[in-house]
Amino acid sequence: MAVTLTTGPRAAARASDRHRRGVGRWIVLVVVGVAALAMLVPFAFMLLNAFKSPGDYSTNGPLSWPTEFYTTGLRTYWEQxxxxxxxxxxxxxxxxxxxxxxxxxxxxxxxxxxxxxxxxxxxxxxxxxxxxxxxxxxxxxxxxxxxxxxxxxxxxxxxxxxxxxxxxxxxxxxxxxxxxxxxxxxxxxxxxxxxxxxxxxxxxxxxxxxxxxxxxxxxxxxxxxxxxxxxxxxxxxxxxxxxxxxxxLQGDRLMDAPTTNAGALLSLLPAILFFLVFQRTLARGITAGADK
The missing domain is CATH 1.10.3720.10 (MetI-like)
Incomplete structure (x- = not known):
């Protein structure tokens, strides 16, 4: 049985093209990942400040880790x-x-x-x-x-x-x-x-x-x-x-930032739940449109 090896400039060009495509895909993946993380930053801040007391927020600012698990903001928003x-x-x-x-x-x-x-x-x-x-x-x-x-x-x-x-x-x-x-x-x-x-x-x-x-x-x-x-x-x-x-929740001269963040988190959850439930339907619809 004879085995023919494909060598020469054509094979080298194909290998080079595959290498470039592989590198290009990794670059696109990294860029998309960085963009996704950048979009999640505001949600991370909202989650961080939703469980922070007003005194903790005023003293340490919005970027600090909560000193206690404060849930009064959620209850206040729910009832108010x-x-x-x-x-x-x-x-x-x-x-x-x-x-x-x-x-x-x-x-x-x-x-x-x-x-x-x-x-x-x-x-x-x-x-x-x-x-x-x-x-x-x-x-x-x-x-x-x-x-x-x-x-x-x-x-x-x-x-x-x-x-x-x-x-x-x-x-x-x-x-x-x-x-x-x-x-x-x-x-x-x-x-x-x-x-x-x-x-x-x-x-x-x-x-x-x-x-x-x-x-x-x-x-x-x-x-x-x-x-x-x-x-x-x-x-x-x-x-x-x-x-x-x-x-x-936002007044003319006063805003309770922790309660506002807690309210935003609570208001966002139903939309996220709806999206997760219908995520497969959305993906199938987009894929079917691309196939057509």
Whole structure:
């Protein structure tokens, strides 16, 4: 049996290329690791100061290790802002917006991406333009309309507003995806006698389910973190959300830093838990989009 050894300039070039790729991957990995650690630094400071007493914070500063395990800040925040009520409001608003915005985005994108509505590109461009508008430019008209409709200081008003805002982005994204949907699948379903609704639920939806899952997770987290519109629209303690409750700890001339850090930690935990639960769904959605 003869064994042929590959030698010469070509083999050396391939080995050199593999070496460069290996070095490049390690460099990218180190840079990403350093960036991840830099992003975790504020959370480390928040965790460090959440269990520090006000006297310890004033004496030793925010960078020192706590001299005792101080949990009064967590209890103070829980009782002062009535955290269970605020948590329930945020869950109801964020969950409702996530589901409703995905449904509206899917129906609108189905009409634009597959239905081929006349002026489709102009309509999609309008949705893109709507995503660029700052909330500061929308807050007064939204406040006025909520007052006129009798929805001011209700969770329903915030749900409607954020459903429209999030659905604008969802429609733009899904319309772009459905614009490249294989026409052969649609024609085959139509030949089998499927109507438009059946094509949507049996053909289109299963193929874009990973993208829908990603939008659902993002819509929930984005709505959870919203501050300006809930601050203006929700003025009652029984309707306010977690970010608004956290802002209420800061006064005009006085701020209890340990209690604020404890409140931030407590407010962050539900969002982290939600992300961890749906992490696999998010990863599958992103991977499926990359494969396509």
């Amino acid at each position: 802002v009535d955290f269970p009520v605020k948590l329930w409001n945020s869950i109801v608003i964020s969950g409702s917006v996530a589901v409703l915005a995905v449904v509206v985005s899917l129906l609108s994108a189905y009409a634009l991406g597959i239905g081929r509505v006349r002026g489709r590109l102009w309509i999609i461009g309008l949705f893109l333009l709507a995503n660029m508008l700052p909330q500061e430019a929308l807050i007064y008209p939204l406040y006025h309309f909520a007052k006129e409709a009798g929805l001011y200081n209700t969770r329903l008003a915030v749900i409607i507003i954020f459903t429209v805002i999030q659905a604008a982005f969802g429609t733009y994204l899904l319309a772009s995806v459905l614009g490249t949907f294989p026409r052969t699948l649609l024609e085959a379903a139509a030949l089998d006698g499927a109507g438009k609704w059946r094509i949507l639920w049996r053909v289109v939806l299963p193929n874009i389910r990973p993208t829908i899952s990603v939008l659902l997770v993002f819509f929930f987290i984005w709505t959870w973190n919203e501050f300006l519109i809930p601050l203006v629209m929700l003025i009652d303690n029984q309707t306010q959300t977690v970010p608004v409750a956290l802002a209420s």
